[in-house]
Amino acid sequence: MDPADRKYTQEHEWIQLEGEVAVVGITHFAQDQLGDVVYVELPKVGDRIEQMKPFGVIESVKTASDLFAPVTGTVVEVNDTLGEQPQSVNDEPYAAGWLIKVKPDSAGDVETLMTAEQYGEHVGKA
Amino acid sequence: MTIEPLSGVALLRTALHDRHVAAKARMVDFGGWDMPIQYGGILAEHHAVRRSVGVFDLSHMGRLYVSGPDALALVQYLATNDASKLAAGRAQYSLICGEDGRILDDVIVYNLGERMLLVVNASNREKILAWIADRRAGPLASLDADVHDATTETAMIGFQGPESARLLQSLTPANLDDLRYYAAVDTTVDGVPTLLARTGYTGEDGFELIVAAEHGTRIWDLLLEPRDGVTPALCGLGARDTLRLEAGMALYGHEIDETRNPYEAGLGRVVKAEKGEFGGRDALQTSSAAETGLALVAFELLAGGVPRQGYPIVDGDTQIGVVTSGNVSPSLGKPIGMAYVPREQSGVGASLSVQIRGKAVPARVVALPFYEHRTRRRPILGASRG
Numbered sequence: 001m002d003p004a005d006r007k008y009t010q011e012h013e014w015i016q017l018e019g020e021v022a023v024v025g026i027t028h029f030a031q032d033q034l035g036d037v038v039y040v041e042l043p044k045v046g047d048r049i050e051q052m053k054p055f056g057v058i059e060s061v062k063t064a065s066d067l068f069a070p071v072t073g074t075v076v077e078v079n080d081t082l083g084e085q086p087q088s089v090n091d092e093p094y095a096a097g098w099l100i101k102v103k104p105d106s107a108g109d110v111e112t113l114m115t116a117e118q119y120g121e122h123v124g125k126a
Numbered sequence: 127m128t129i130e131p132l133s134g135v136a137l138l139r140t141a142l143h144d145r146h147v148a149a150k151a152r153m154v155d156f157g158g159w160d161m162p163i164q165y166g167g168i169l170a171e172h173h174a175v176r177r178s179v180g181v182f183d184l185s186h187m188g189r190l191y192v193s194g195p196d197a198l199a200l201v202q203y204l205a206t207n208d209a210s211k212l213a214a215g216r217a218q219y220s221l222i223c224g225e226d227g228r229i230l231d232d233v234i235v236y237n238l239g240e241r242m243l244l245v246v247n248a249s250n251r252e253k254i255l256a257w258i259a260d261r262r263a264g265p266l267a268s269l270d271a272d273v274h275d276a277t278t279e280t281a282m283i284g285f286q287g288p289e290s291a292r293l294l295q296s297l298t299p300a301n302l303d304d305l306r307y308y309a310a311v312d313t314t315v316d317g318v319p320t321l322l323a324r325t326g327y328t329g330e331d332g333f334e335l336i337v338a339a340e341h342g343t344r345i346w347d348l349l350l351e352p353r354d355g356v357t358p359a360l361c362g363l364g365a366r367d368t369l370r371l372e373a374g375m376a377l378y379g380h381e382i383d384e385t386r387n388p389y390e391a392g393l394g395r396v397v398k399a400e401k402g403e404f405g406g407r408d409a410l411q412t413s414s415a416a417e418t419g420l421a422l423v424a425f426e427l428l429a430g431g432v433p434r435q436g437y438p439i440v441d442g443d444t445q446i447g448v449v450t451s452g453n454v455s456p457s458l459g460k461p462i463g464m465a466y467v468p469r470e471q472s473g474v475g476a477s478l479s480v481q482i483r484g485k486a487v488p489a490r491v492v493a494l495p496f497y498e499h500r501t502r503r504r505p506i507l508g509a510s511r512g
Contacts, residue, residue: 035152035364036169038454039432039461041483057483059432061168061453062364083430090167 001120002027003094007070007110008119009052014094015070015102017110021077024070025098026058026089029123034060037089040082042067042100047075049102051109056099058089067099071109077101140185141281141342149360157248159186162362172368172456174359175287175328176497181349182284182361184334185342188251189280190258193241194271201242203266204258204405205235206388208398212237217308217325220396221388222246222254223406229382229391230257234325236310243321247378251277261405281342285349285358286332286369288499293353294333298322307331316348327366329373330499371451371462374424374494380435380450381422381464390418390466420447421472424464424496427452427480428488433463438481446471449480457497467491 002008006016012030016023031037039059049055054066055075079098082088089097104110114122137160146153151162162183164171174180192200201209207220217236224230231250236243246254258273285294291302300313300322310323318341326332337345350358367377376382381391387410388397399411427433433452438445452463467478474493479486 035164036167039430041430059454061368061456062163064432064434087169 002116004116007113011068031090031093036061037086071104073102073104141339142183164362164364165360168364171361171365179287179289180359180361184282186248188246189276190244191274196269196271200271207396208401214239227387227406227409228384283335286328290332328369372497390420392422420466421469423472423491424494425489427461431482440481
């Protein structure tokens with residue numbers, strides 16, 4: 001079961017609000033579908049991201065896939081450990097494998113996303 | 127991220143298909159066959175073959191037996207290498223070219239004494255059968271030979287890795303110390319009649335076994351049994367691809383296809399123009415065939431990213447080449463690839479730029495293979511050919 005303390009996109013990203021900043025990653029289902037992650041291309045601190053537009057690329061042995069922004073906002077931190085340890089995304093997609101931290105322009109963006117329960121149903125149909 | 131839906135096309139199944147489903151393998155359409163791309167994970171499967179031993183279902187590969195008085199003559203016409211040099215029990219890498227000299231397939235040719243065997247790519251099997259039929263309706267009409275497609279009647283299993291010989295020896299009366307690289311023997315494995323070849327596509331020591339389809343699951347299960355403290359790993363096509371890439375071996379549909387000729391692919395050494403008539407010989411003897419201006423090279427990426435098939439090799443704003451295969455090498459931990467580039471930029475050490483999502487990423491031409499097993503083996507695709 002995906003953690004209930006965060007919201008989910010149809011494209012298999014999660015976002016967790018921590019005060020004014022939100023942490024973004026990909027779901028367990030996404031990392032399982034991708035297989036072994038070998039490279040993650042992320043924006044820089046200060047870059048703007050826009051809800052449901054690509055903000056980066058995640059590459060597994062098998063394939064490259066766009067990452068879609070759960071919200072519109074400004075990147076405030078990037079998980080630099082993924083340069084050396086991209087497999088963290090596989091091992092701990094909801095913890096050490098987080099991708100970026102972002103300051104959303106509007107808290108309302110998060111409210112448009114799916115709950116863990118809704119995401120579970122979404123994946124069940126996939 | 128976006129997850130691609132599966133296609134709904136009816137696919138061929140190997141004799142081992144039930145085993146893949148039971149093992150919860152992730153299945154994909156590969157050359158029209160429903161094949162396992164991975165079981166646990168590609169990296170773990172890759173490392174198992176480099177460090178221990180892995181088991182692969184290769185039954186999708188086409189197995190065409192050629193028999194009759196003119197079997198050798200037929201093979202000599204079809205394939206570019208000189209099969210007359212093959213002693214019984216030996217195998218060779220070869221190419222099948224169209225009359226235009228372009229590559230229709232790459233194959234392993236076995237001389238099995240009373241008959242010959244061509245192992246062709248799954249995606250090319252029907253094309254090659256049609257090509258053979260076409261040639262036999264024309265220039266080869268007088269040859270007395272039978273071509274039998276045994277692909278669905280047999281299973282083919284790879285047993286690859288440094289532990290493979292030790293583990294396999296306890297299952298067969300054949301003396302594996304006497305079975306050299308690119309040699310094959312008709313023997314038994316656990317009493318099952320088996321064509322056992324010391325061949326592979328991984329850059330490791332290893333074997334390929336061909337048995338009747340009805341014995342496939344028995345041999346499969348036997349090879350996977352833990353033995354002498356070693357548990358062989360189930361390996362899918364994903365690991366097969368990263369292993370062959372590190373070994374610098376060409377893959378049809380990537381390094382070679384119907385738009386490439388053997389010389390630009392660095393495979394001129396398996397074109398034996400002096401051996402007599404064969405498909406594509408006239409075209410391959412013209413100077414233009416040897417001088418397309420392009421050469422296949424191996425490269426390392428010098429910055430972050432993953433090179434993939436189709437990515438442009440650029441010089442400023444101009445595309446000068448194309449990536450044919452690429453990945454992050456599991457054994458070396460760095461991004462590697464193969465590419466066609468202008469011949470004058472194909473020397474080891476030459477600088478290249480790979481365009482990845484609009485950005486030029488620096489790369490350097492390196493010698494093949496990227497990875498070499500401690501026992502030296504000649505790669506299929508060598509680096510030193512001009």
